[in-house]
Amino acid sequence: MSNIREDGLMKLITFNPFRTIGIPKVSYIKPENMFKEIEKIKEADYILFPEYWQVNTLVYGLKKKIFPNISTYQLGHNKIETTRALQAIFPKSVPYTQILGKDNINIETIEEEFNYPLVAKEIKNSMGRGVFLVEDRKQLRSYIDNNEILYIQERLPIDRDIRIVYVGNQVIGSYWRIAGEGQFHNNIAKGASYDYDNVPEEAIKLVEDIARELNINHAGFDVAVVDNRLYVLEYNVMFGNEGLRNIGVEVEKYIQEYINNDPDFTPSNPTFPRAS
Missing domain, CATH: 3.30.470.20 (ATP-grasp fold, B domain)
Known part of the structure; x- marks a missing residue:
């Protein structure tokens, strides 16, 4: 069952044109113009690649369908959210990891649990940035000094x-x-x-x-x-x-393909029947 309208198209808005270049008839709105273009957004069938700060307003306020979906955004927002979900559901598939507040950190305990080298990460980063191989106490102290939340993981061989x-x-x-x-x-x-x-x-x-x-x-x-x-x-x-x-x-x-065949999708204009 396809969600394409009688005229052959859905009303799509993207906030990230570079990730939707190959999708036809998508309207681009700059994220910072969200409230200026609110009426266009209300009329859209699907919103593609909003920024994280827009997600709750779009989904809970305007009741819009978004891609990626809200669980993808929320669980992937940072390494803490991702790791805790995986630890709960797939614990055997997560390297040994500790997520700690900066205050009252006991370096000796960390050293005993992990030994050197260990891996320390910034909780929000990508492309290898903010991922450090920590080989001694001096490097560990430097990481702690520069991060409010500590994400420390065993070094896999x-x-x-x-x-x-x-x-x-x-x-x-x-x-x-x-x-x-x-x-x-x-x-x-x-x-x-x-x-x-x-x-x-x-x-x-x-x-x-x-x-x-x-x-x-x-x-x-x-x-x-x-x-x-x-x-x-x-x-x-x-x-x-x-x-x-x-x-x-x-x-x-x-x-x-995924959007066009989303079984949970209901067009914002119900006067057009779904095409089979």
Whole structure:
């Protein structure tokens, strides 16, 4: 069952034109002009890629359908939200992690639990920024001094991870990201390379299970493999598309297909019957 109107189109508004280039007849509104263009927004059938500060108003205030959906935004807002959800539902798939307030931190306890090296992360960042390999107490103190909330994780013995991209209701692409020789980060933005061969089916199945359980519909998951065990390092709502473009995958086509076939969608103008 398609949600396309009798005239062949839905009324779509995007707040991020670069992520919707391949979707036809989408109107662009700058996020800062949201309230100036409020009547156009009210008339839209779907809102694409709002900024996080807009989400609650669009969904709860204006009762609009958004893509990505609100659970994707809220659970992917920062590493804390992502990790706590995964710890609750998929605890065996999360590296050992502690999320701590800065006040009254006991460095000796952290050292006993994790040993060096350990991984410390800023809770909101991407492309490898804000992810640190901490090798001694001096580096740990520096991280603590610069972060109000501490996100500390065990260092896994890996030199690569798998990026698995889930859009709509399916995995649309996957590949290994291999760190440069002697490098810590597996991010392409940090000089890692792609490998599209031999991505384990179990990793794809894990991502499918997580996305469906948590109602996530647009995310790039980073999965590590250690001794045949899978660990989800994090997921990013606004993931990079270069790795998918290299194999001819156009994310926009999957977004359009998903929106057009959303079974929970009700057009804002009920006078047009749904096309079959």
